[in-house]
Amino acid sequence: MAKAKSRFVCNECGAVYPKWQGQCHECGQWNTLVEEVVAQEKKGAPRSVQDGGYAGVAAGVVQSLDAVDLVRESITPSGISEFDRVLGGGLVHGSVVLIGGDPGIGKSTLLLQTVHHLSYQVRCLYVSGEESPSQIGLRAERLGLERKQIVLYAETQVERIIATALAERPDVLVVDSIQTLYSEALSAAPGSVSQLRESTAQLVRFAKMSGTTVFLIGHVTKEGAIAGPRVLEHMVDTVLYFESEAGSRFRMLRAIKNRFGSVNELGMFAMLESGLKAVNNPSAIFLSRPEGEHAGSAIMPVWEGSRALLVEVQALVDEKGGGYARRVTQGLDGGRLAMLLAVLHRHGGIAIHDMDVYLNVVGGLKITETAADLAVVAAVFSSFKGRALPLDWVIGGEIGLSGELRPVINGQARIKAAEQHGFKHIVLPKANVSRETVSGLTVHGVSHIGQVLALLEERM
Known part of the structure; x- marks a missing residue:
């Protein structure tokens, strides 16, 4: 039986090495290399030098840019003014938004409130890979939300999540969090570079195919960057970061990347017992x-x-x-x-x-x-x-x-x-x-x- 091939990938920058070493030469971090099994390539007919191996593949249809239909992206307000400001006016259909921040800063709270507001006008699905349904129910009760308006699904396998989403056909899908997901196509552990990349890629394809707005919650490292390689930030449409001073009840949500709005847009929130409340006059x-x-x-x-x-x-x-x-x-x-x-x-x-x-x-x-x-x-x-x-x-x-x-x-x-x-x-x-x-x-x-x-x- 042939031995499975493996490689070592840096958890910080995604650099690939044939064998383990203590330091990543690309980003300079120590002890960040993890082993991954390389999928075996399927054997097929040898590629010819002349056509590069693409003989028999149907060519696509090209068109002039002035022949393209200019269709405006449909935007749905979230019901939270400062959140809409950072997003560029609201939720864009088919977009993928990555939200990062320190533990306990309010990422899950904000999206749970958003799902509650949106559930009165569109179909929403909240997928939890970290907390149990009872924990989310207690949070919703503490925030004063109507629990019957929130549709919940607890799962960590990305294929099951997408299959359920295809059956439920939600307009908004929240995944909490991307680090807990895994794909059956890979043998690596959840949270590894390959699992993060593959899970995000499948969710991005689902969002573009179905027109569903997908929110991904991401953990951050000690340096404040979203855990995992930077490739996640390149794959999604919008990247938002929560910021806050230690001991402060105010939260700042900043847009680092946004294909549908202004970059470095800032939204202000106050963390109260009833959840996050938008601050419409941040200068105060x-x-x-x-x-x-x-x-x-x-x-x-x-x-x-x-x-x-x-x-x-x-x-x-x-x-x-x-x-x-x-x-x-x-x-x-x-x-x-x-x-x-x-x-x-x-x-x-x-x-x-x-x-x-x-x-x-x-x-x-x-x-x-x-x-x-x-x-x-x-x-x-x-x-x-x-x-x-x-x-x-x-x-x-x-x-x-x-x-x-x-x-x-x-x-x-x-x-x-x-x-x-x-x-x-x-x-x-x-x-x-x-x-x-x-x-x-x-x-x-x-x-x-x-x-x-x-x-x-x-x-x-």
Whole structure:
């Protein structure tokens, strides 16, 4: 009897090796190689060199792009406003959505609530591979959901799940979670690279063939990435990540990939006893400031997905305790802070190279856009001077290495957000200031960091 061939696949990146080794050379991770049995190839007629072995295969029909029917994707609202925002307006028929996040952050809760809302208008099927039906029933009762509206199926074999879905013909299929599924076609254990790839591939084919919207729940690793190779994220249409600060009741759902909507769209939720509740005004969370003025605090308008949010950034400048000066950041890039401090010294005359600087974005939000530069400099300047900035000021803009202020995208939307939240002054690059007047809001256009510091010095 011939011995079955095997190979070793990395659980992190999917790299393949002929034999086991301690470290994966592709991603650098240790002890991530697992053994898999290679399926034997079927023997057939030898391929000819001329036709590449495709003789006898019928050719397909090609067409010009202008002959294709332009059919809009049908979208079904989920009933949860912030979830619809992240998805791009709602559930797209035939799409596959992968949702990742830390254990207990609210992935199953959100999808159980979504299935409950949708069950009144479309057919839904909730497949559980981790929790028993009684556990899901207790959760539904705790969330105040009508259990008779939720159709449940407990199974981990992907072929049975698809066969049941073909019989039930649901419009929405939820799989909790993809790491628990396995296919009979493979001998590897559930959760391995090959099982993840094969199970996801079968569910994607089912979604495209039947038009069913499929939600896949995925676990995350210690680094925050969805467990398994990145190939899962390439196979699906949308990838959503749950984010939250430790001990916080607020949850942020961010779109990392979306073929039907904006990337980096952000949805805000509050975890209550009755489940996840959409937060329609996220700026109120990030602007929950204590009473009175405090040095080192500035409000900045940041652009997340398709809307402007007002976020508070805090800075603390202190004498160093010894050794090298520390640069500690939470929610912002540390390298960007070092560059801004150098610009502040060279073009603003503020020397803090021998002092510790701590920076924090309130609410646990991670800011990646450069429009936060001016607010960071203003917060550092305020902490250095020991005087608070006015509470009714919003500051934003990108700073160049020569100290100039560069325009930011969607400047008018940022101005409108500041007006809606009752702020009286906003500082932006001069290129973002239009001739349109905004009632109750004074727009200060600046072109150099020196002008900003002089303006703040007068107001503090």
